[in-house]
Amino acid sequence: ITVVSRSRDLSQEMVKKLIHQSQEVKTQSYCPYSKFRVGAAVMTLDNCVFTGCNVENACYTLGLCAERNAISKAVSEGYRSFKAIAIASDLCDQFISPCGGCRQFMREFGSNWDVYLSKPDGSYQKRTVDELLPLSFGPEDLSMNKVFS
Amino acid sequence: ITVVSRSRDLSQEMVKKLIHQSQEVKTQSYCPYSKFRVGAAVMTLDNCVFTGCNVENACYTLGLCAERNAISKAVSEGYRSFKAIAIASDLCDQFISPCGGCRQFMREFGSNWDVYLSKPDGSYQKRTVDELLPLSFGPEDLSMNKVFS
Amino acid sequence: ITVVSRSRDLSQEMVKKLIHQSQEVKTQSYCPYSKFRVGAAVMTLDNCVFTGCNVENACYTLGLCAERNAISKAVSEGYRSFKAIAIASDLCDQFISPCGGCRQFMREFGSNWDVYLSKPDGSYQKRTVDELLPLSFGPEDLSMNKVFS
Amino acid sequence: ITVVSRSRDLSQEMVKKLIHQSQEVKTQSYCPYSKFRVGAAVMTLDNCVFTGCNVENACYTLGLCAERNAISKAVSEGYRSFKAIAIASDLCDQFISPCGGCRQFMREFGSNWDVYLSKPDGSYQKRTVDELLPLSFGPEDLSMNKVFS
Ligand SMILES: [Zn+2]
Ligand SMILES: [Zn+2]
Ligand SMILES: [Zn+2]
Ligand SMILES: [Zn+2]
Numbered sequence: 001i002t003v004v005s006r007s008r009d010l011s012q013e014m015v016k017k018l019i020h021q022s023q024e025v026k027t028q029s030y031c032p033y034s035k036f037r038v039g040a041a042v043m044t045l046d047n048c049v050f051t052g053c054n055v056e057n058a059c060y061t062l063g064l065c066a067e068r069n070a071i072s073k074a075v076s077e078g079y080r081s082f083k084a085i086a087i088a089s090d091l092c093d094q095f096i097s098p099c100g101g102c103r104q105f106m107r108e109f110g111s112n113w114d115v116y117l118s119k120p121d122g123s124y125q126k127r128t129v130d131e132l133l134p135l136s137f138g139p140e141d142l143s144m145n146k147v148f149s
Numbered sequence: 150i151t152v153v154s155r156s157r158d159l160s161q162e163m164v165k166k167l168i169h170q171s172q173e174v175k176t177q178s179y180c181p182y183s184k185f186r187v188g189a190a191v192m193t194l195d196n197c198v199f200t201g202c203n204v205e206n207a208c209y210t211l212g213l214c215a216e217r218n219a220i221s222k223a224v225s226e227g228y229r230s231f232k233a234i235a236i237a238s239d240l241c242d243q244f245i246s247p248c249g250g251c252r253q254f255m256r257e258f259g260s261n262w263d264v265y266l267s268k269p270d271g272s273y274q275k276r277t278v279d280e281l282l283p284l285s286f287g288p289e290d291l292s293m294n295k296v297f298s
Numbered sequence: 299i300t301v302v303s304r305s306r307d308l309s310q311e312m313v314k315k316l317i318h319q320s321q322e323v324k325t326q327s328y329c330p331y332s333k334f335r336v337g338a339a340v341m342t343l344d345n346c347v348f349t350g351c352n353v354e355n356a357c358y359t360l361g362l363c364a365e366r367n368a369i370s371k372a373v374s375e376g377y378r379s380f381k382a383i384a385i386a387s388d389l390c391d392q393f394i395s396p397c398g399g400c401r402q403f404m405r406e407f408g409s410n411w412d413v414y415l416s417k418p419d420g421s422y423q424k425r426t427v428d429e430l431l432p433l434s435f436g437p438e439d440l441s442m443n444k445v446f447s
Numbered sequence: 448i449t450v451v452s453r454s455r456d457l458s459q460e461m462v463k464k465l466i467h468q469s470q471e472v473k474t475q476s477y478c479p480y481s482k483f484r485v486g487a488a489v490m491t492l493d494n495c496v497f498t499g500c501n502v503e504n505a506c507y508t509l510g511l512c513a514e515r516n517a518i519s520k521a522v523s524e525g526y527r528s529f530k531a532i533a534i535a536s537d538l539c540d541q542f543i544s545p546c547g548g549c550r551q552f553m554r555e556f557g558s559n560w561d562v563y564l565s566k567p568d569g570s571y572q573k574r575t576v577d578e579l580l581p582l583s584f585g586p587e588d589l590s591m592n593k594v595f596s
Pocket of ligand 3: 059363364365396397399
């Protein structure tokens with residue numbers, strides 16, 4: 001209804017393009033261990049797009065997901081407000097969904113923005129960050145009243 | 150309805166005790182950076198309880214949450230099936246909720262078990278892992294059909 | 299030379315036993331993705347031992363290494379000072395060495411304690427945390443003088 | 448001595464510039480929790496530079512270091528071979544050193560490249576990845592001979 005909320009809505013064409021960009025960057029995936037390629041493309045409030053792929057590590061726990069890669073890139077260029085992120089994988093029959101770590105990473109920058117879970121054929125499901133991480137723990141919680149009992 | 154599903158339900162007394170155990174271990178929290186103490190107590194299918202606290206690190210990203218601590222402990226003792234986990238913090242006015250990383254860690258061991266989000270006064274909310282991590286990415290996804298386009 | 303530093307030295311028998319404990323807990327490893335089993339056993343200043351294995355996750359980055367598992371367990375039981383940690387894997391020809399993340403996790407609790415890198419046959423190499431993580435970033439660094447230019 | 452190793456050496460001017468770039472991106476740091484700003488600039492074999500800052504999270508463990516941010520960015524653009532990385536912080540009296548997690552992340556892409564630890568005044572220390580992570584665990588280890596005892 002307001003200008004801001006309206007601008008958050010992506011046109012069909014924009015969604016299609018964003019998903020395409022997440023598919024493109026997927027080809028850069030460094031995943032010698034899982035062989036599971038993932039790409040992500042995040043759009044800032046003023047329609048800039050940053051893309052990322054997963055970057056695995058011999059110590060599995062130290063790898064990085066595509067979604068966090070894309071968002072970190074955007075942050076390093078000065079962006080902290082996002083409209084949407086699209087995610088792509090090679091799974092034919094499944095809309096690729098972000099891991100809990102990435103959901104938390106997204107939520108740091110607000111819970112009211114959109115996540116496009118896609119398939120290789122370009123079909124998708126849309127969810128908000130809040131829908132993917134209900135009852136989330138966020139920045140505000142760290143400074144709320146505490147009891148030391 | 151089945152024996153297994155019935156056994157998953159904790160009595161009021163068991164819930165109360167599990168939350169108490171999460172509060173007890175909270176006092177061991179190593180959190181010099183956030184000063185945000187968290188405790189967790191996980192109950193296995195055969196009612197064993199393992200507890201964990203958060204363990205922070207000067208490189209913030211390398212710390213460990215209380216929930217993952219408790220579950221890892223249980224795994225290292227041979228348990229991989231859980232009924233419930235209780236979480237405690239010092240927040241007076243907020244039921245402490247697990248971060249996305251911990252939700253994903255829980256989900257590795259099934260999405261149909263219970264998470265008790267508590268307050269210092271012992272009051273709580275109950276959610277399933279699935280409710281906290283809807284549309285989750287899990288072990289099955291890694292082996293599903295892939296298209297290499 | 300001092301009582302404390304002398305007590306830090308493990309007898310041959312103690313080393314052998316600590317390595318054995320790391321091998322034992324290795325059998326609990328949850329590693330469906332890497333099939334790479336790791337166990338660790340950490341000894342506190344007063345000779346208590348805590349053991350841990352690696353706990354992997356479908357989202358690889360959210361797994362936990364054996365070393366961090368063992369140390370977190372000890373912390374959750376009130377220990378923050380350690381003498382030594384032993385690490386075991388299934389590699390025949392290689393002394394298993396901790397990842398950088400685990401080295402940083404160890405270093406949080408001091409850099410002057412011992413890491414035993416072992417082989418399945420029980421042979422080992424000894425290194426200090428400091429040798430494995432030279433020029434380390436640690437707790438003190440966070441509070442040093444800063445310039446805001 | 449060989450062409451490759453010679454090309455790995457940066458001129459004084461290149462070092463100075465790389466450090467400057469790490470200082471520039473430091474200003475984008477998202478660090479509401481630690482207030483500890485870090486920047487990093489990584490140079491590929493063909494002299495492209497990618498920069499990153501730290502990106503913290505309310506769940507501390509899910510944040511990202513500057514070094515991993517810079518390298519992930521480069522990977523997502525198709526680069527996997529690096530000459531050098533420079534790191535900058537606000538510490539006046541200390542050459543900022545990478546955490547163990549970042550050392551492991553660097554090492555995934557080789558251990559024989561350079562890390563410039565800098566101070567705000569532009570002075571620096573040079574170390575190789577191997578010097579910062581001796582006896583490292585790396586990609587090769589995952590596929591070495593195993594004993595299942
Ligand atoms: Zn993820
Ligand atoms: Zn957590
Ligand atoms: Zn490790
Ligand atoms: Zn780091």
